Amino acid sequence: MKHRGLFYLQLGFTLLVSAFLIVPVVLSIMAGLTVNYFVGIESGLTLRWVFEVWNGYRDTIFLSIGLSLACLAVTLILGVPTAYVLAKRQNALTRAIEELLVMPVAVPGLATALALIVTYGSLSGFRTSWAFILVGHVLFTLPFMVRSVLAVLSAIDLKTLEEGAASLGAGFWPRFRDIVLPNCRAGILAGSLMVVTLSMGEFNMTWLLHTPLTKTLPVGLADAYASLRLEVGSAYTLVFFLMIMPLLLALQAFANPRPAKFVAEETE
Amino acid sequence: MMTEAGKPLAIALENCAKTFPDGTRALEPLDFAIEAGETVVFLGPSGCGKTTTLRIIAGLEEPDAGGRVLFDGEDVTHLPIEQRNVGMVFQSYALFPNMTVAGNIGYGLRIRRTPEAAIKARVAEMLGMMQIAKLADRRIDQLSGGQRQRVALARAIAVRPRALLLDEPLTALDAKLRDTLRLDIDALLRSLGITAIYVTHDQAEAMALGDRIVVMEHGRVAQIGKPREIYQRPATRFVAEFIGTMNRLTGMTDNGVFACRAGNLPWADAPANATEILFRPEDIRVAESHETAGLQGTVAAAFFLGDRTRLFVEVGEARPLVIESTARRDFGHGEAVRLAIDPRGLLVL
Amino acid sequence: MRHEVRRLILLLLPAGIFFAAFFLLPMARLFFIGGSGKTGWAAYVAILTDANYLGSLVSTLGVATATTVATLIISGISGVFLQRHKFPGNGTLVAMLTFPLAFPGVVIGFMVIMLAGRQGLIGQVTQALTGEKLVFAYTMSGLFMGYVYFSIPRTILTVMAAAEKLDPKLEEAARSLGASPWRVALDVILPGLKPAFISAGAICFATAVGAFGTAFTLAARINVLPMVIYTEFTLSANIAMAAALSFVLGIVTWLVLAVARTAAGSTVAAAG
Numbered sequence: 001m002k003h004r005g006l007f008y009l010q011l012g013f014t015l016l017v018s019a020f021l022i023v024p025v026v027l028s029i030m031a032g033l034t035v036n037y038f039v040g041i042e043s044g045l046t047l048r049w050v051f052e053v054w055n056g057y058r059d060t061i062f063l064s065i066g067l068s069l070a071c072l073a074v075t076l077i078l079g080v081p082t083a084y085v086l087a088k089r090q091n092a093l094t095r096a097i098e099e100l101l102v103m104p105v106a107v108p109g110l111a112t113a114l115a116l117i118v119t120y121g122s123l124s125g126f127r128t129s130w131a132f133i134l135v136g137h138v139l140f141t142l143p144f145m146v147r148s149v150l151a152v153l154s155a156i157d158l159k160t161l162e163e164g165a166a167s168l169g170a171g172f173w174p175r176f177r178d179i180v181l182p183n184c185r186a187g188i189l190a191g192s193l194m195v196v197t198l199s200m201g202e203f204n205m206t207w208l209l210h211t212p213l214t215k216t217l218p219v220g221l222a223d224a225y226a227s228l229r230l231e232v233g234s235a236y237t238l239v240f241f242l243m244i245m246p247l248l249l250a251l252q253a254f255a256n257p258r259p260a261k262f263v264a265e266e267t268e
Numbered sequence: 269m270m271t272e273a274g275k276p277l278a279i280a281l282e283n284c285a286k287t288f289p290d291g292t293r294a295l296e297p298l299d300f301a302i303e304a305g306e307t308v309v310f311l312g313p314s315g316c317g318k319t320t321t322l323r324i325i326a327g328l329e330e331p332d333a334g335g336r337v338l339f340d341g342e343d344v345t346h347l348p349i350e351q352r353n354v355g356m357v358f359q360s361y362a363l364f365p366n367m368t369v370a371g372n373i374g375y376g377l378r379i380r381r382t383p384e385a386a387i388k389a390r391v392a393e394m395l396g397m398m399q400i401a402k403l404a405d406r407r408i409d410q411l412s413g414g415q416r417q418r419v420a421l422a423r424a425i426a427v428r429p430r431a432l433l434l435d436e437p438l439t440a441l442d443a444k445l446r447d448t449l450r451l452d453i454d455a456l457l458r459s460l461g462i463t464a465i466y467v468t469h470d471q472a473e474a475m476a477l478g479d480r481i482v483v484m485e486h487g488r489v490a491q492i493g494k495p496r497e498i499y500q501r502p503a504t505r506f507v508a509e510f511i512g513t514m515n516r517l518t519g520m521t522d523n524g525v526f527a528c529r530a531g532n533l534p535w536a537d538a539p540a541n542a543t544e545i546l547f548r549p550e551d552i553r554v555a556e557s558h559e560t561a562g563l564q565g566t567v568a569a570a571f572f573l574g575d576r577t578r579l580f581v582e583v584g585e586a587r588p589l590v591i592e593s594t595a596r597r598d599f600g601h602g603e604a605v606r607l608a609i610d611p612r613g614l615l616v617l
Numbered sequence: 618m619r620h621e622v623r624r625l626i627l628l629l630l631p632a633g634i635f636f637a638a639f640f641l642l643p644m645a646r647l648f649f650i651g652g653s654g655k656t657g658w659a660a661y662v663a664i665l666t667d668a669n670y671l672g673s674l675v676s677t678l679g680v681a682t683a684t685t686v687a688t689l690i691i692s693g694i695s696g697v698f699l700q701r702h703k704f705p706g707n708g709t710l711v712a713m714l715t716f717p718l719a720f721p722g723v724v725i726g727f728m729v730i731m732l733a734g735r736q737g738l739i740g741q742v743t744q745a746l747t748g749e750k751l752v753f754a755y756t757m758s759g760l761f762m763g764y765v766y767f768s769i770p771r772t773i774l775t776v777m778a779a780a781e782k783l784d785p786k787l788e789e790a791a792r793s794l795g796a797s798p799w800r801v802a803l804d805v806i807l808p809g810l811k812p813a814f815i816s817a818g819a820i821c822f823a824t825a826v827g828a829f830g831t832a833f834t835l836a837a838r839i840n841v842l843p844m845v846i847y848t849e850f851t852l853s854a855n856i857a858m859a860a861a862l863s864f865v866l867g868i869v870t871w872l873v874l875a876v877a878r879t880a881a882g883s884t885v886a887a888a889g
Contacts, residue, residue, distance in 0.1 A: 006798060010698040017695050018713045021766065024728035025716070027738060031731070038736060078635055081628035088625060097629070099875075104640055106871045108827025110843050111863035114850065115643030118650050118860060135639050142632070157360060163328055164362030166349045168376030168427060172624060178375070182366035203721035203830040204843075208850075218721040218830070225727055225834055230736065237727060244719055252712060348620075 029241065032234035049235035053224075057236060060220035061243075067130060067216060068199035071137040075195050078138070079145035080188065084180060086146070087153035101146055104139040109204025112139060117208065130214045136205040141198050145191040152187030153180070190254045197247045217243075276304040276463045277339055277430040279325060284335035286320050294320040296487045297335070304340075307457050307464040309478035311471060313510070317487040318467045319435055325465060326433050327352045339430070355424030359436040361416045363408045369419050370395070370404045376427035394422040397456075414445050421456065431463040438473060450476055471511045475499065483507050499548075505617050514546050515589045529584030531563040535611050542616045549590040551613025554579070554605045561606040565589065570599040581605060644867075647860045654857020661861050670845065670862070677842040680757060681825035684764040685818050688772050691765070693814070696776030697806065711777075718770040722763075722830020729763040729835060730754050755836045763831040768824065772817040779813030819877030823870040842866055 032050065036043040054061075082101075086094050104112050113136055121127050158180070165175045203218040210219050217240055224233045279302040286295040295317040302308050310318035323329040324337060327349035331337065337345045344352060363372050373394050377387045395401040398418040403411065411419065417437060424432060437453070438446045454477050457464050468474055474481050475495040483490040483498060483506075491503040502508035519528030521538040526545060533545075555561035565583035579599055580588040591607070599605070652658040664670045699711055717725070733739045733754040743751040753759050783806065791801045807814075829843040842862065850859035 007702065010694060010702075014695040014698055014710060014714075017691055017769065018710055021717055021769065022713050023738065024731040027731045028727065078632040082632045085625045085629050100636065101632075103871060106823065106874045107644075107867035108829065108843060108863065108870060110827065110829050110846055111647070111867040112640070112643075114846070114860060114863050115647040116639065118856065119643040119646045138635070139640055142636075156365070157362070160358055160360055160362045161364060163349070164356070164358060164364070165375070166328075167326065167354065167356035167433075168423070169350050169353070169379045170375075171350050174379060179364055179366070183364075185366075197719045201719045201721040201724075203723050204828075207829070207833070208847075218723050221721075221727070222723045222830070222834060225723065225730070233727060237724060240724065248716065248719060252715070 025241070028234045028237050030234075031231055032236070032238040034231065037230050037234070049231045050238065052232055053236045053239055057217075057220045057224070060215045060217045061239065063130060063214065064200055064217035065243075067134055067137060068196045070134055071141055071199040072192055072195050074134070074138045075142050075145040076188070076192070079142055079191070080149055080181075080184070082142075083146045083149035083153060083184070083187075084176075086150050087158055098146075101143045105143055109136070109140065109202070110208065112136060113205040113208035128211050128213065133206055133209045133214055133216065136209050137199045137202055140202060140205065141195040144194045144198065145188075148191030148194060149184050149187040152184045156183055190251075193247060193251050193254065197244065197251060200244060200247070275430065276461060278302065278304040278341075279431060279463065279465075280336075280338040280341075281321070281325070281331075282336040282338065284321070284324055284331040284337065286317075286324065286329060286335075287332055293487055295324075295331075298489060300482065300489070300492070302463060302465065304463055305461050307466060307477055307479045309466045309468060309474040309481045310484060311468060311474040311478075311481050311510075312484035312490075313469055315486070316484040318469075318482075318484050320487075321484075322433055322435055322465060322467045325431075326354055326356055353427070353429055355427060355429030355432045357417075357420045357424050357432070357434045357437045359439055361420040361437075361440075363411075363416055363419055363423070365408050368405050368407055369400065369411070372408070372419055373423045373426050375423065380427065390426055394426050397425075398422045413441050414449060417441065417449060421453070425456075425460070429462070431465065432457070432460075434464065434466045436468055437466075438470070439468070446470075446473075453477065475511075483510065485510075500613070502615065502617070505546075508546055508615065508617060513549055513590050515549060515552065516544060516546055516587070517583070517585060517589075518544050525562075528563075530565055530607070533562050533609060535614060537611070539616050544616070546615040546617060547609060547613045549578075549592045551610045552589065552591050552607055554591065554593050554595055554599075555608040559606075559608060561608040563607040563609070565605055565607060567599050567601060567603045567605060569601070572598075579605075581607065583607075644864075647864050650857055651861030651864050652857070654855065654861070656857075660858055661865060663858070664862060664865055673840045673842050673845045676757065676840050677826055680761050680764065680841065681822050683761055684768055684825045685822045687761075687765050688768040688821050689814055689818050692769055692772040692776045692817070693807075693810070696773045697780045697810070699773075700777045700780040714773050715770045717767060718774075720767060722767070722828055722832075723834050725763045725767045726831045726834025728766060729759050729831070733759050733762065755839070757839065759835055760832055760839055760841070763835065764825045764828065767828075767831070768821045771824075772821055775813050775817040775820075776810065779810050783809045816877050819873050823873045826873075827866060827870050 030041065031037045033045050033047070034041055034043055035046050035048070082097075086098060116132070116136060117127075120132070126132055161179050161183070162175050165179050170178065201218060202216075203222070206216050206219055207222065210216065215223070221233070221236055221240065224236045281298055281300045283297050283299060284295065285293075285297040287293050298321065310321055312318050320329065324331050324335075327337075327344070327347060331345065335345065336343055339352070349356075364375065367375065370391050374387045374391045377390060382390075391404075392401075395404055398421060400415060400418050400422070403415060403419070408416065408419075420437070434453075438449055441449065450473055457477070466473075466477055475498075478495055480492060481495055481498050482492050485506050491498060491507045493501075498507060499511055502511065508514045517526070517528045517530060517533070519526055521527075521535075521540055521542050524534065524536050524538060526533040526535050526538050526542065535545075563583065565581040565588075567579055568582045568588050569580040571578045575594075577593045577595070577599065579591040579593055581591055582588045589607070593599075651660055654660050656663065659666075664674055695714065699707060699714075717728075720728075731737055733752060735750075735752050735754075737752065737754060740750040740752050743749060753762075787809070788801050788805050791805050796804065827843060828841075829847065832839045832841050832844045833847070843866070846859050846862045846866065849855045849862065
């Protein structure tokens with residue numbers, strides 16, 4: 001029995017909230033494509049601002065893409081073995097490790113970046129390279145990779161599967177290759193999407209860690225908002241949206257799990 | 269170190285105990301020898317140490333210091349399972365979800381770097397033996413419980429292990445399937461002639477499959493023997509009550525007669541100080557009208573089961589006697605009956 | 618079996634070394650640098666003793682609290698509503714509400730400018746309606762709106778997940794006893810969602826306290842702690858003070874999240 005009035009009230013409220021979130025996005029996309037934002041759509045549509053962004057900020061786009069892929073590689077190498085260890089052992093020590101891993105996420109990016117600067121700022125080669133930013137990104141995204149893989153590994157009976165493989169003669173590395181890795185594929189995929197998405201959008205740390213030669217897309221955005229006309233900033237934001245949209249859609253698709261299958265006994 | 273694959277193994281456990289890091293004593297020191305080709309069943313309730321013993325034999329656990337595991341006289345105590353060449357079937361089957369049925373069965377051979385053609389042939393052989401040829405390319409989550417069981421067996425046997433270790437393989441299946449598969453496993457073990465160690469809490473399985481049964485309780489061996497011995501001559505009360513049903517009469521012996529509330533039971537071999545006698549439901553029957561019988565009771569409940577009637581008869585003891593009767597008549601509630609016991613089935617513990 | 622332990626330690630080593638070198642060590646250094654400035658270790662209490670710092674701390678906590686309350690109310694209503702009622706377009710609404718999930722604070726700031734800036738939508742609407750243009754993007758209200766903007770997607774997901782796990786039978790029981798929808802919401806639904814609210818609320822609060830990008834985009838005039846730290850570091854070159862303040866900020870956010878975690882299961886991310 002639906003209380004129709006209440007339903008429509010809540011629906012209206014939700015629509016309002018959605019509008020609050022989406023309208024500025026739409027406005028910004030439009031602003032990036034109109035000749036003159038103040039005049040509005042009557043001034044005509046154009047790709048001129050997008051091209052201006054591409055010419056002036058092409059490097060930031062490539063750097064962001066490169067960084068997120070590098071971040072992915074590093075988090076895979078560091079994170080998958082860590083998740084394996086955490087799946088194999090659940091005791092006070094492993095819980096402490098999980099807590100520790102999450103710290104760079106809990107602590108404001110500003111603090112983490114500052115800490116890195118005061119410690120390694122004097123190594124000018126390191127400080128001015130994109131590796132410096134990469135370190136910050138890895139610290140921030142590692143717990144997501146670990147959690148994602150750990151979730152999948154915890155859901156399967158890892159111990160028995162490994163014992164089964166061991167009983168057939170498989171040593172540690174064959175087991176890791178044949179049993180552990182293939183069975184956490186879903187976790188690795190979901191974790192990878194998360195890492196790439198987060199790395200692309202990271203700003204708090206990156207703003208402090210960057211140098212004029214190592215600007216990422218969000219850093220470029222901050223520059224553009226501050227110094228350039230609204231249309232260029234909007235076009236730049238549009239480029240960002242275009243890059244992040246497929247990732248977000250893929251992430252949302254991952255959020256819906258497949259239902260478990262039931263197989264009836266056949267008469268044998 | 270692996271000896272010749274395929275020849276059945278004699279296994280010996282010497283002074284094997286197991287204490288876990290948190291202090292639980294899972295197994296008291298155990299000495300036991302398994303003959304080549306024998307099927308030994310470790311039977312007992314959960315927590316009795318049977319699975320721990322199996323895992324020590326497998327190489328998944330190490331016995332406490334001083335314990336030794338010997339394969340054909342060779343000390344393998346510190347050899348990990350990867351090198352023991354035993355086939356293991358787990359309670360949850362442990363089938364690899366990322367491989368097909370054929371992939372699972374061939375895995376052990378692949379690890380041993382067997383040539384591809386030989387793997388294919390052996391896998392086909394196993395599929396045929398287990399009658400699951402049509403499942404070869406299925407994924408594990410597409411299989412029913414019984415099918416998974418067969419795949420698990422096929423996978424374990426494919427590598428020609430020297431011994432087969434089965435950890436409650438039928439527990440996860442429903443009753444009817446269990447009965448069918450029990451026969452299949454029995455036939456399989458016999459045809460392979462392999463040394464097999466089988467762990468279960470189901471005494472019917474133990475009796476059907478074991479050449480010898482080791483009944484365990486609280487980490488200790490309660491009795492070792494052939495199924496018939498265990499059933500008819502249980503060594504302790506625990507074994508008596510764990511296996512099948514046991515009836516009990518309390519009273520006193522007096523000159524070749526056991527006197528109890530139910531009446532007087534003539535028993536020439538009655539031990540002098542027996543205060544309690546035990547016997548199976550099939551060793552007691554309702555006496556015919558013309559027979560003399562010393563015991564009396566009243567029928568509390570009667571269940572007609574088709575081939576026999578199960579009677580619960582009150583005789584003044586804590587629990588009613590359970591009697592399996594093949595008499596071709598009905599028993600009324602409250603009916604007075606006279607009971608005769610076969611003295612060969614009487615036990616004093 | 619000792620091999621196994623050794624192997625596990627070896628597997629942890631790469632991440633462990635990375636973490637020690639790039640987080641633990643720097644954090645320790647940050648702590649010491651914080652106490653090495655002109656005021657020495659007193660820098661760590663300056664946040665409470667110095668009027669300016671105290672003021673920005675209060676502002677920060679204030680806007681974070683306001684954000685949390687507003688977000689929880691909004692996400693509570695919409696999250697439960699969307700989870701419960703399946704209608705055509707439900708999925709689209711959910712997608713729209715969670716779309717800004719990965720937006721960096723900078724972009725959020727830009728969204729705020731789009732809505733409430735000098736050429737913003739709200740300004741144009743109010744000008745058309747009242748003749749006066751409402752511009753608040755560059756004030757605390759603008760910041761508040763921005764924080765709510767990026768908090769809604771995260772909290773709504775948590776609320777929806779928790780709403781899914783609610784047992785409808787409890788509500789049916791309450792209704793069978795005569796409870797109106799309002800009472801059912803108050804007495805059954807809200808208590809059932811409490812753990813999710815605590816956990817989501819803590820994340821929301823901690824994120825708002827530590828957020829930088831949004832405030833940075835909107836103006837250096839906004840007096841929240843992350844901005845103060847930033848200006849101390851870049852404009853005043855007062856590294857010690859910046860270090861001390863950011864260390865304190867880090868501890869505060871970590872504590873809030875730790876408390877919430879013990880109060881209610883595991884958590885999702887903070888970023889912004």
